[in-house]
Amino acid sequence: MSSLFPTYARWDIAVEEAHGTTVIDRNGKEYLDFVSGIAVCNLGHCHPKVVGAVQEQLNKVWHVSNLFHIPLQEEVAQLLVENSSGDYVFFCNSGAEANEAAIKLARKYTGKKKILSFKQSFHGRTMATLSATGQEKVQLGFAPLLEGFEYLPYNDAASAMEAINEDVAAVMIEVIQGEGGVNPGEQEFIEAVAKSCNEHNVLLIIDEIQTGIGRTGKPFAYQHYSISPDIVTVAKGLGNGFPVGALIGKEKLKEAFGPGSHGSTFGGNPLAMAAAKATLTEIFNEQFLQDVEEKGIYLMNQLKEKLSKSNIVENVRGKGLMIGIACKEEVANQVTQLRQEGLLVLNAGPNVIRLLPALIISKEEIDQAVSLLEKELVK
Template sequence: MSALFPTYARWEIEPIKGEGAVLIDRSGKEYLDFIAGIAVCNLGHCHPAVNEAVKEQVDKLWHVSNLFHIEAQEKVAKILTEHSVCDHAFFCNSGAEANEAAIKLARKATGKHKIISFQQSFHGRTLGSMSATGQKKVHEGFGPLLAEFSYLPFNDVEALKEAVTSDVAAIMVEVIQGEGGVKPMTDAFAYELQRLCDEYNCLLIVDEVQTGIGRTGTKFAYEHYGLSPDIITLAKGLGNGFPVGAMLGKKELAAYFQPGSHGSTFGGNPLAMAAVLAVLTEIFETNLLQDVQNKGDWFIKQLSQFANEVDEIIEVRGMGLMIGIECKHEVAPILSTLRNAGLLVLSAGPTVIRLLPPLIVSDHQLEKAFLMIKNVFEKKKVAM
C-alpha cells in the first residue's frame, strides 16, 4: 500500500530517463513525449544549457531567503519585463502561487473585490486560485470559496459587456484555455476585454502559466491579440521543470506590494533563478520562437487536413505547439492506445486530445507523432 495520498490517477509507466522529446521507462521502452510535463519542459528533458546552469549554481549557493539581495532575481526580472508590457516581477514556486499573488494585488490596488473569470478556466488548486477557476469539479467538497468571483461563458462578448461594471476589480483570463479544452480567445472577445478594462478601470490579469514562455510561438500568448495586461502570471515553462513561478505587473501596482504585503520563502531562490536564466536565454534570444511557429503551423495543417477525412474528429485548434483535437466521443481509449504505441499525450476535458510537445521537438518527431495519431484514428474508423 502506498504511503502517498491518492491525489493522482497515475498511469502504469515509470519514467527514469529523458532526453529532448523522448522519455524512457524502467523497462527500457522509449516514448515520444508530447506532454512535456504538462507544458513545463519547453526545452525538452535534460536540456544541456539548463542542466549546466543548475549544476554550476548547486556548488555556489542554494538558498538564503529574500531578506538578502539576490542578483539573479534582478537579471530575470529585467529580461521578463523588457520582453513584456509589465515593469516589475514577484517570484514564487508555482502557477497557483502566482495567481494567488495576482488576486491579492488586484484587490489591494483597486480597493475592490469582485473578480470575473470564465467557465472552464483553470487557475490552480489553492483556495484563492481554485475560487478563480470556473470548473465545478475542481470546487466540489471544499465548502465556501473565496467570495465575489463570477464565471462568464468564454468568448461571449455580450455576456462580458453585461457583467463588467465600475465595481469589478479585475478580469482574470487565459488567452487559450488549456485544461478547458485548448480553446483560443477570439479576436472580437480580446478587443472587448481590453476596451472594457480600460473603460471601467479594472485590471486585466492574463494567466500565462501554460501558454507563456514560447508555447504558442511568441514569448507570451497575449501578444497574438495585442492585449496589454496589467498583471501576467507565469510558471510551467519558466524553469523547464525546476519549480518556479512569477507574477509580473505594471509600474502603477508596485506601491501596493511593499514589504510585509506578500512573500514566498523559497520564491526566486538562486537555484530557480539559474534555471530560469538559462531557459529565457534559449527561448528569447535564439530563433526558437520562429521555429515553434513554423512547426506548429505544419502540425496543425496536417492534423486539420486529416480531420476532414475522419468523422470522429470535430475540430483541430490551437497555436504554436499547444494543440487540441476535439472528438465526438471520450478520448481516454485513444490516449491509452497511443501510450501503448509509444506516444504520450493528454486530454483537456473528456473529448479533447491535448498535444504539448517540447518546443525543441524535431520535424521527424512531429511527422512520427502525426502518423501514430493518424494510424489510431484509421483503426478506430475500421473498428466502428
C-alpha cells in the same frame, strides 16, 4: 502499498530517464513525449544549458531567503519585463502561487473584491485560485469557496462587456484555455475584454501559466492580440522543469506590493533563477520563436489533413505548439492506446486530446506523432 495520497490517476509508467523529446521507462521502453511535463519542459528534458546552469549554481549557493539581495532575480526579472507589458516581477514557486499573488494584488491595489473569470477556466488548486476557476468539478467538496468571483461565458464579448463595470477589481483570463479544452480566445472577444477593463479602470490579469514562455510562438500568448495586460502570471515553462513561478505587473501596482504585503520563502531562490535565466535566454530569441511558430503551423496543417477523414474528430484547434484535437466522444481510450504505441499525449476535458510537445521538437518527430494519431483516430 503506497504511502501517497491517491490524488492522481497515475499512468502505469515509471520514468527512469528523459532527454530532449524522449522519455524512457524502467523497462527500457521509449516514448515520444507530447506532454512535456504538462507544458513545462519547453526546451525538452535535461536541456544541457539549463542543466549546466543549475549544476554551476549548486556549487555556489542554494538558498538564502529573500532577506538578501539575489542578483539572479534581477537578471531574470529584466528578461521578463523586456519581453512583456510589465515593469516589476514577484517570484514564487508555481502557477497557483502566481495566480494567488495576482488575486491579492488586484484586491489590494483596487480596494475592491469582485473578480471576473470564465467558464471552463483553470487557475489553480489553492482556495483562492480554485474559487477563480470556472469548473465545478474541481471545486466539489471544498465549499465554502472564497467570495467575490463570478464566471462569464468564454468567447462571448457582449456578456463580458455587460459584466465589466466600476465595481469589478479585475478580470482574470486565459487567452487559450488549457485544462478547459484548448479553447483559443477569439480576437474580437479578447480585445473587447481588454477595452472594457481599460474603460472602467479594471485590472486585466492574463493567466499565462500554460501558454507562456514561447509555447505559442511568442514570449506570451496575449501578444497575438492587441492588448496590454496589467498583470501576467507565468510558471510551468519558466524553469524548464525546475519549480518556479512569477507575477509580472505594471508600474502603477508597485506600491500595493510593498514590504510585508506578500512573500515566499523559496520564491526566486538561486537554483530556480539559474534554471529560469538559462531557459529564457534560449527561448526569448527571435529565431527560436519563429521556428516554434513555423512548427506549430506545420503540425496544425498535418493534423487537419491527416485527420480529415476521421469519424470521431470534430476539429483541431490551438496556437503554436499547444493544440487540441476535439472529438465527438471521450478520448481516454485513445490516450491510453497512443501511450501503448509510444506516444505520450494528454486529454483536456473528456473529449479533447491535448498536444504539448517540447518547443525543440523536430518536423520528423511531428510526422511520427501525426502518423500514430492518424492510425488511432482514422479507422
